[in-house]
Amino acid sequence: MSLSLPEVKRIAWLARIEITDAEAGAAQGHLNDIFTLIEQMQSVDTEGVAPMAHGQDVVQRLREDRVTETDLHALYQGIAPQVEGGLYLVPKVIE
């Protein structure tokens, strides 16, 4: 497997990271080196092996359906880049 330059740019677009042509070129080399390492996985037969999500055999806990959070939005919004009237401000998305 080898990633082309347009593929690298498309991945960056999916990841919402702006990338210049020069950066994409450098990333392409590194990513292809890394995928050469990763491809070693294909050498082993994993037919019938159950995938393992993490180290403990636990199930998602459920909690009682009641409000436990206190209102901390003023505290949390105090560190936001741009806030007005209790709302996070971002560029307009609907014309």
Add this chain to the structure above:
Amino acid sequence: MFNASLKQLSALLAQKKLSSTELTQSYLDRVARLNPGLNAFLSVDAERSLAQARAADERIAAGKAQPLTGIPVAHKDIFCARGWLTTCGSKMLANFVSPYDAHVVEQLNAAGAVILGKTNMDEFAMGSSSETGFRGPVRNPWDRTRVAGGSSGGSAAAVAARIAPVAIGTDTGGSIRQPAALTGICGLKPTYGVVSRYGMIAFASSLDQGGPMGKSAEDLALLLNVMAGFDARDSTSLERPAEDYARLLDAPLTGDHAKPLSGLRIGVPREYFGEGLSGDVAAAVEATLAQFEKLGATRIAISLPNSGLSVPAYYVIAPAEASSNLSRFDGVRYGYRAAEYGDLADMYRKTRAQGFGAEVKRRILIGTYVLSHGYYDAYYLKAQKIRRRIAQDFAAAYKHCDLILGPTSPSVAFGLGAKVSDPVQMYLIDIYTVAANLAGLPAMSIPCGFGEGGMPVGLQLVGDYFAEARMLQAAHQFQLATDWHLRQPAGTE
């Protein structure tokens, strides 16, 4: 005093021979003097630390002290601490003052410990050298032209240089153990789920685990006692009865005090001593094995056949989870936002392009790709199946042994800049450490000698699930018989 154990410091505090305020101030003075050459700390806040120290002194005076009351602890800058700058080594969070405490921080605060400062690290904990943080690399106290290991390199260097009595770190693929090895200190990654991940800035959630770093196994046990515990806010936190991790330290396995580790079966995986392991590290680990045998342990040859696949599987799973976790950094709710942008998508793209460093972007790209349409089965699912096989290798090995022993890292600390531009070389450093994260097993590193250039060598112990107390016992008994853990780098007196 700066070489004292936690027990000794606690005794001095209890006997009023020393106040926490004096202790904290003398460590703050040490940070001011020694940190400029090491870059181990990213921030200190003397006022906050001393306020905690004064509160600890009142608590001690009132007779309400616990084992860590009044002890300064260095925190890796990945742990959110209310009112403290918490940057995770990234420009993305350069201005982030946390509005809340991590569970680990709550636990330490409740025990009366003092936050000494926040330590340097690889950006978002993605690295094995502590060179990728936005405030520059950590330098190894044993040789300042070399790396301190990563990603918890600041915490490791702080303990090694005796500018913090103990520290906390996190370990996703070796980030506590490898820097501990490279700086000649001890570090333990607990069983996955023992320490809450709440408020620990997420890298790879199925692998991340916080843990203690210190000069001795005994100090690790005391610190882990405070860090561990159930927390409902972490969905993978384990509900188990409280455990005293120090309970076995001085309890010989048999009545034979000359051979305190009699009956302990140490598994030595042949895959950990093959190609890629430096001769100096191999020699130090081999000598340590002989020492363990002298203490009564039995050496058992074992095999972990899928070891070679742990790095490839890890570098699928960790970036995949990272790409998802780091999608929250979008310039909307906290952290960095680009100064100039067009529409919303452009704001996201510019914010993330400018806020993240090269290695973090690389891992987000790997993760995005392996999770993208059409590639999930070939990469992520395949890696999760290999993960199962790696865990099965360990389960089979623990039928024949109690602990697994080997090197923590294939070489001693390398030079600053030597590997940071070659990601594959950097990833391969994790060869002996990532398997414990993939399987969720507890693992620790302790100093066991010196290698090339007089640099420390780390020994890794990997235990079965919840074997922390047993591992700490073996390490403590080894440390009673040897003095590698007491060595201090020159120039840090």
